[in-house]
Amino acid sequence: MTDETSLMLKVKDGQIGHLSDLFEANHLPLYNFYLRSGLNRALAEDLVQETFMRVLAYRSTYKAESSFKAWFYRIARNVVADHFRKLSNKEHHESFEEQHMEGSDSLTDSLEQQDQRNDFEKALSAIPAEHREIIILSRFQQLNYADIAEMLNCNINTLKTRMRAAISNLKSEYRLITGEVTP
Amino acid sequence: MNHQDIISQKIEFLNGNRTNDLSPETLIMVKQDPELASEIEFVEQLWKQTELDRVSKPSAQMQARFYQMLSHAQSAEATSHKATESAKKASREPLLVRLGLFQPAFQVLLLVVVFGLGWSLNSNKLSQQTDRSAVLENKVEALNVMVALSMLGKDSTAERLAGVDYAKNVSLDDERLVDSLLALLNGDRSSAVRLSVVDVLAQGKQHDQMQRKIVDSLSKQSNPIVQVALVELLQNYSKLSQQQLQTIFSNEQLDEEVARLIKQNFAPQSKTI
Amino acid sequence: MKIYRLKATLLMLVMCALSSIATSANAAERSVSHNLELTDPNKPAKIDVSLMSGKITVEGYKGKTVKIQATVNDLDKVKEDSWGVNVNTHVNTKMHGDAGENRPSTKGLKRVKKTNVNIDIEERNNRVSIESHNNRDSIELILKVPFNASLELEVNKGQGVSVTNVYGEIEIESVRGPITAKGVRGSIVAESSRSDMTIVFDEFNLEKPSSLTVHRGNIDVTLPSKASALIDVKNYDGEIFSGIEAEFKNVDKVEKGKSKGHQKITIGGSMQANLNGGKQKLLLNTFRGDMFIRSK
Numbered sequence: 001m002t003d004e005t006s007l008m009l010k011v012k013d014g015q016i017g018h019l020s021d022l023f024e025a026n027h028l029p030l031y032n033f034y035l036r037s038g039l040n041r042a043l044a045e046d047l048v049q050e051t052f053m054r055v056l057a058y059r060s061t062y063k064a065e066s067s068f069k070a071w072f073y074r075i076a077r078n079v080v081a082d083h084f085r086k087l088s089n090k091e092h093h094e095s096f097e098e099q100h101m102e103g104s105d106s107l108t109d110s111l112e113q114q115d116q117r118n119d120f121e122k123a124l125s126a127i128p129a130e131h132r133e134i135i136i137l138s139r140f141q142q143l144n145y146a147d148i149a150e151m152l153n154c155n156i157n158t159l160k161t162r163m164r165a166a167i168s169n170l171k172s173e174y175r176l177i178t179g180e181v182t183p
Numbered sequence: 184m185n186h187q188d189i190i191s192q193k194i195e196f197l198n199g200n201r202t203n204d205l206s207p208e209t210l211i212m213v214k215q216d217p218e219l220a221s222e223i224e225f226v227e228q229l230w231k232q233t234e235l236d237r238v239s240k241p242s243a244q245m246q247a248r249f250y251q252m253l254s255h256a257q258s259a260e261a262t263s264h265k266a267t268e269s270a271k272k273a274s275r276e277p278l279l280v281r282l283g284l285f286q287p288a289f290q291v292l293l294l295v296v297v298f299g300l301g302w303s304l305n306s307n308k309l310s311q312q313t314d315r316s317a318v319l320e321n322k323v324e325a326l327n328v329m330v331a332l333s334m335l336g337k338d339s340t341a342e343r344l345a346g347v348d349y350a351k352n353v354s355l356d357d358e359r360l361v362d363s364l365l366a367l368l369n370g371d372r373s374s375a376v377r378l379s380v381v382d383v384l385a386q387g388k389q390h391d392q393m394q395r396k397i398v399d400s401l402s403k404q405s406n407p408i409v410q411v412a413l414v415e416l417l418q419n420y421s422k423l424s425q426q427q428l429q430t431i432f433s434n435e436q437l438d439e440e441v442a443r444l445i446k447q448n449f450a451p452q453s454k455t456i
Numbered sequence: 457m458k459i460y461r462l463k464a465t466l467l468m469l470v471m472c473a474l475s476s477i478a479t480s481a482n483a484a485e486r487s488v489s490h491n492l493e494l495t496d497p498n499k500p501a502k503i504d505v506s507l508m509s510g511k512i513t514v515e516g517y518k519g520k521t522v523k524i525q526a527t528v529n530d531l532d533k534v535k536e537d538s539w540g541v542n543v544n545t546h547v548n549t550k551m552h553g554d555a556g557e558n559r560p561s562t563k564g565l566k567r568v569k570k571t572n573v574n575i576d577i578e579e580r581n582n583r584v585s586i587e588s589h590n591n592r593d594s595i596e597l598i599l600k601v602p603f604n605a606s607l608e609l610e611v612n613k614g615q616g617v618s619v620t621n622v623y624g625e626i627e628i629e630s631v632r633g634p635i636t637a638k639g640v641r642g643s644i645v646a647e648s649s650r651s652d653m654t655i656v657f658d659e660f661n662l663e664k665p666s667s668l669t670v671h672r673g674n675i676d677v678t679l680p681s682k683a684s685a686l687i688d689v690k691n692y693d694g695e696i697f698s699g700i701e702a703e704f705k706n707v708d709k710v711e712k713g714k715s716k717g718h719q720k721i722t723i724g725g726s727m728q729a730n731l732n733g734g735k736q737k738l739l740l741n742t743f744r745g746d747m748f749i750r751s752k
Contacts, residue, residue, distance in 0.1 A: 016253070016257060017257060020249075020250070020253060023249055023253075027241070027245070027249070028240070028241075031239070031241045031245070032238055032239055035239055041239070041241070041242075042663075044241070045241050045244070045245040045248075048249075049245065049248050049249060049252065052249060052252070053252060056252075056253075120232060120235055121235070138194055139229060139230060139235075140235075140236075142198050142199075144195060144198065145191055145195060145200075157187075159191075160190070160191045161187050163190065163191060163194070164186060164187040164190050164222070167222055167225065168222060170225075170229070171222060171225040339625060339664075340627050341625055341627070341643040341644075341645050341664035341665060341666070341667075342664060344664070344665045344667060344737075344739075345665055348665060348737065373645060373667070373669075374647055374669045374671075374741065375645060375669050375739055375741060378669075378690065378741055379739070406671060406743075407671060408669065408690065408692065408741050408742070408743045411743065412690070438743075440692075440693070
């Protein structure tokens with residue numbers, strides 16, 4: 001049993017103070033997950049708060065045999081899906097480009113590194129949402145295949161096929177953007 | 184083993200979920216398939232692009248909000264737990280009645296036993312909960328002060344205004360916060376910020392030291408709107424001494440109307456000041 | 457990062473020779489124009505203007521540069537200040553050094569009209585700063601800025617400030633002249649000591665509070681009918697006229713006297729109206745003046 005699983009079981013048991021440990025470990029990756037999903041900073045913060053409120057509200061549904069990460073990110077996905085269902089994307093969506101142009105913390109990176117990072121980010125924003133999602137979950141949130149499959153409610157073989165398609169798609173976009181191939 | 188298996192193995196290895204990288208046999212397969220090789224190379228490139236892992240940090244307010252929410256949830260949990268215990272206790276009595284044990288002395292004894300058992304079983308849990316709740320509340324308060332102080336120091340007047348507004352929800356027990364607010368009251372370029380500070384100070388505890396600081400501020404303000412607001416604030420305190428009145432009236436920029444109001448409110452018997 | 461400084465120093469002879477630059481017949485006006493490029497045209501600009509005397513006019517436009525036109529009016533001519541008092545600044549020549557009988561002779565000499573003017577314009581990482589602390593001249597500054605620019609404008613005396621269609625954060629201080637801002641979409645903090653203020657919001661920004669303060673003068677503010685604003689009004693001596701769909705209620709109660717013989721007097725106090733949920737604050741403060749709160 002992982003630390004997070006045992007913490008969540010304690011929260012389920014009524015020791016809700018332990019939610020703060022889960023918050024400390026997960027709030028930053030979750031915030032960045034929302035940013036990468038195309039939300040602006042203010043909204044990402046709101047949805048982080050909403051996610052932890054739902055973790056508290058639905059704590060009785062958590063099962064010991066379930067991976068905490070899979071359960072947690074399933075809630076996170078539902079939060080963002082509910083948000084987009086309520087509102088139009090236009091007002092609150094920022095492309096990766098816009099988000100990463102804010103702030104000046106890229107000053108120490110070389111121009112080449114910045115270019116490469118921007119190209120990857122551009123490519124990521126250009127592929128279909130369902131492909132982008134599994135790449136974000138795997139590459140950035142570092143979830144394993146089992147967790148992602150559990151989250152998406154599909155079997156692992158299906159996930160493997162989708163992941164390959166997503167990688168292939170991303171590679172094509174990246175090569176278009178960098179000019180390695182022409183359209 | 185098909186292509187997607189190979190890619191998934193590679194990804195699991197790069198994520199640290201798998202100890203071994205692709206086996207030599209698998210690598211031969213990869214080399215023989217240019218498309219697969221290109222995909223594996225791309226995956227490696229994407230995963231090793233550490234600049235992509237640059238993490239954006241949220242504002243301090245996000246943490247403060249979470250701990251506030253948790254603190255409220257804890258209080259609600261503690262209250263509901265007590266209510267549940269009371270309900271459970273009340274439900275035992277009919278059972279005892281049915282068992283024919285309803286006799287006053289015995290009932291008192293039973294109640295003592297029930298209470299004692301309940302108390303000893305739950306005191307640990309409850310006191311842990313209460314301690315944790317108190318710690319969390321302090322943490323929330325400290326975070327709120329930190330957020331308020333950071334906002335009060337911003338360049339933008341609108342942000343400082345938002346900071347003063349935020350400070351309304353924070354206890355004024357923290358000296359650093361009070362000092363920052365007074366500094367804004369006496370030195371901010373915007374009258375709107377100064378007026379907002381007066382509103383915040385009106386919510387704080389009234390004591391002599393604060394009264395002295397308000398008098399001192401009033402003796403230096405040039406803006407009649409702020410002067411009037413401070414006069415209003417002083418009405419919450421005890422009478423002003425003659426010396427304090429003299430300090431105020433030494434302000435050459437004191438508006439005539441404000442001066443008249445001060446005399447009317449604080450020195451009704453005084454004929455000359 | 458691009459840093460450069462432009463100092464405009466104009467001579468009378470140059471002004472006459474350069475026919476493309478407009479001058480008045482008696483050379484009491486001098487004008488200069490400049491099109492300033494930003495370090496990063498794709499990011500918002502922050503414009504900071506500080507003048508001792510004059511007028512600032514800013515208009516938002518579709519472009520990505522900052523267009524600056526500065527016209528300097530000599531204060532040698534007789535003019536009225538905003539209080540309607542004639543001010544003749546150079547009736548009596550002021551001589552530095554000893555006065556009276558020790559004053560050097562000016563026989564055979566011509567007075568040389570000083571025509572240099574100093575306006576500092578600096579751009580650094582999209583922050584544009586325009587400053588003149590010249591007390592002698594009245595500078596009329598006309599700026600065209602990208603729509604999403606933020607402004608920090610300050611003028612001590614003269615004809616005040618006028619802003620149109622600028623959507624970023626706005627901060628204005630005009631000690632003596634009026635303030636007008638139309639087409640506002642960002643937060644605005646504006647303060648004027650002795651003149652009226654007219655503000656028209658196209659949208660009411662919910663990110664940060666807005667505040668309008670006039671010491672002696674009227675405030676005329678127009679809000680969109682769907683704006684969600686918690687309007688907090690402090691008005692010591694004046695009337696409040698409202699055309700919005702929200703009722704103003706008194707929130708401050710003057711404290712009762714704590715000891716016998718202490719008079720209880722209502723001083724101003726604040727009134728508040730919750731418009732459409734009041735998600736962000738709009739603070740209106742006057743010492744002496746009326747308030748007009750309109751809806752559109």
